[in-house]
Amino acid sequence: MIRTRRDVAALTLADAAKARTQEWHPVLDTYAHGVRLMDQLGEDDPRSWLWAANTHGIPTGTRPRPLWNQCAHASWAFLPWHRAYLAWFEATIRELTGDEEWRLPYWDYSVPGDTADRTIPVEFSVETRTVDGQAVPNPLYRPQRSAAPIPRDDVGIVDAMAHTRYVRRFPAFGFGGTDRVGFDGATTVEMRPHNFVHGGIAGRNGLMGSTTTAARDPVFWLHHANIDRLWEVWRGLPGSIELTDPGGAPRLLVVQWRSATFAFGAAGSPATYTMDDVEDTRALDYVYESATLPDDLAAAVEERRGAVRAGREMAVDDTEPTWLPVAATFGLTSGEERDVPLERGARLLPDASPAGLLVELAGVSAMAPHQAYAVEVRATPDAQAHRAGRFSTFGLAGTPETEERSYVVDLSSVLPDLLAEGWSGGRLSVRVVPDEGAADSADDEDRSIHVRQVTVYLQTP
Template sequence: MARTRREIYSLGETWNDTVLWYAKAIKELGPRPVTRKASWRYLAAMHDFDRDQWIDLGYLAAGEALPPQAEQDAYWKQCQHGSWYFLPWHRAYLSSFEDIVGAAVKALGGPDDWALPYWNYSSQSNPSALNVPPAFLARTMPDGSANPLFVTARFGRTLNRDSVQLDTQLSDGDFVGIDDGPDAGVGGPRTIFMDHGDTEGLIEAQPHDIVHGQLGGRGGLMSYTTLAALDPIFWLHHANIDRLWEVWLKRDPANKNPAEADWLNGPTRKRRFAIFGPDEKDRASNPQDVLSTEKMGYIYDDTSDPLKGITRRRRRLEDFLAHRQTFTIAEEGRPQAMPAGGKFELMGSNDKKIALGPETATARVKLAPRPLESLTGSFSSTALRADTPGEPDRVFLRLENISGKDGSGIFDVFVRGPDGEHMPVGSISLFGLERASARGGSHAGTGLTKTLEITKAVDALHLNKADLDELEVSIVPRSDVRKEDQIKVGQITLYRQSGG
């Protein structure tokens, strides 16, 4: 029978059996040599690894033996980010970890059906949902010994509600977006093996990235791909991300995983996935092998739909009607919307790089008149009617080729309308920036690309050619960002995309 992963706050007292056995197992796995596959540090290095960082933070001794380079090349630094393999690879990785921890629990005298808990920080019914679970803040366990769930390099204690909203992520119906387009879908863009791709799927961008940044803070383990899996809370965070994949699939029968062989069979060029079980022997871990959590040996206690069935089209209509009194456009003779089928068009861009630091950065995106006319014409109650095929155009703001030396930063993004109103359009985390900026990395230092759908703001601002010819974008640091981080945005672009 499949074991059940349960929400950590639903388990009751701080030191319930599930959490206590987790801590005891970590205490068992932690001292094992990093050369042993079934060890805490080897498992963490499978996500990503940086020798100097590990030594600086005391997770590796100078001169300590590492696995042979050929073994490292096969098993370490596998994390899939900015890739359509993000969700399936992390599921296989998480399952391997859970099985190894479960074997340690059983060997220590614990239950043989131990399951990793998850942390549902997006819960609307739990008043403590945004707070780090108490067991991860306690310095000692009930017996007075040091608590392995507590790490000093974790500087976040509470998450922001707007950083874990799921409306956009779960209401999107596409796992994969448009190739080379602004919409990367729920699961991410088509890629080969991509340890740090430049464009992310919706669930990866938020809540995944922003939770990483908020929990880690500057210098914290969770803020860096090379350190994140050393923090025991990493695994509860990823259990929730994995659960959201199940929620998305079950909330709408039309939501489907890719059926393409390139996804199902995993990457065949550059590298393949290398995942193993408690016996340290490799096991099948391509996407086709992880489609059913029950067949993998676990289920979740709750995969209900937090959006209560609301679709993206329904949400668009509600947003439109909320601003209808200020957003008046002709219903007859409106410009022809872009043909359906995933077409996209550049609406405008800024003309220079901008630096991000401790102060607000502002850029002006010049708008092309013809795309703007067609865009405003597609935003109408007629276009949103249930009997109208497809849906109105969508608008995306892209911050492209972001590079820098520190990826712990989180920024809030605003656009300014013709009446001077600043509208929030989302937040970005630069999780993985260092890797994406490395010239010898997987994509030659091109950096990260962050995409925000700003359709709701465009609805509210009623943009049209008569009102303005540029869009002002403000990027406001939320966290500790410094000039020496040398963060730069290569270009800011605005796209319109057919709703399909």
């Protein structure tokens, strides 16, 4: 029975007072009812709220189970795993509520120019609601969320949608990831909007700020329904090359993709979803109310894609790397400026200028990081700083001290400025700084991150 996942904007009462006293749209009412029923089940029940949340991640000290703590961040499986995860969760709500037609709504926060759409729907932010004339606790409410709209820059989707490939050759990224085995960094759509929205909702201490607790927040599921929808939007864009398309990825990666099966619930009798199930939402009995971009976003994506096509489009299965490491430094703490000398070499080839500049921050660890950072580079220590490459630290907070993440930030946008200032190689000054304008960027406490290794890559023409 194929049903439609609807935009929560069309379902919400959009007024907190009304949300406390008036009847909710049946989709949201069933969701609240289902969350309450899941919450009433014991932790040992695979249909319980905690089981569902722990399947994504578990707080430190939680006794693990085989199919808990399996969120597939920082890999090509990010999108398909979460699609299966949502389908399993949706089925649990349907089973408990008896509403076979219920489908998870999505929260489209990327609608241009509308502040309301970047603020959590009121049904999730009121502490009580009215059921049968009685004020009752709202199962969708969670304390400590940020009440502010998510910053516009944090919900941008043009950068992600502009990628024509699902995966690209490391250190470059496609829409859904990179081809490198064992890379532990966020991919394009996973970084923005996904990671940034997590941070924006969480504020300073909200559940959404950590992979270990995020799925305990009912708004998590609407956020991920939107990320899932964006995958459908990307697939529908002309020129998008999926991982399984000819030339879309190395053969081994295609085999790994095709054979993936996602399992949830009790290890002895899990619900399983094959990649064939996951690739077609109709096989999971749903479609999205809208899987196209608004006109202005579509135009922006088309413009960016045109620019990409005019530049060097890199084949994933090309045996010759295009990005190559030219410099590295080690043990950098945020706020600290470091001059990185470019590696000396002796091979001379015809004149050429670099076509792109990337910095990989590998082995990043932190106790209580800011939500987002950016990278500053200078041609010389006394030259003007150019800031680019924002990244969200979602996934670091709340995890064990030994947990590390990696980030690849594209500084190609400031390369023309560096060259115009006479940057001729030799050295590049690099500094990682808290992102300006974020809610926590001015905190006094030590919220630094430590970067095990910084690697500078140049793209050869």
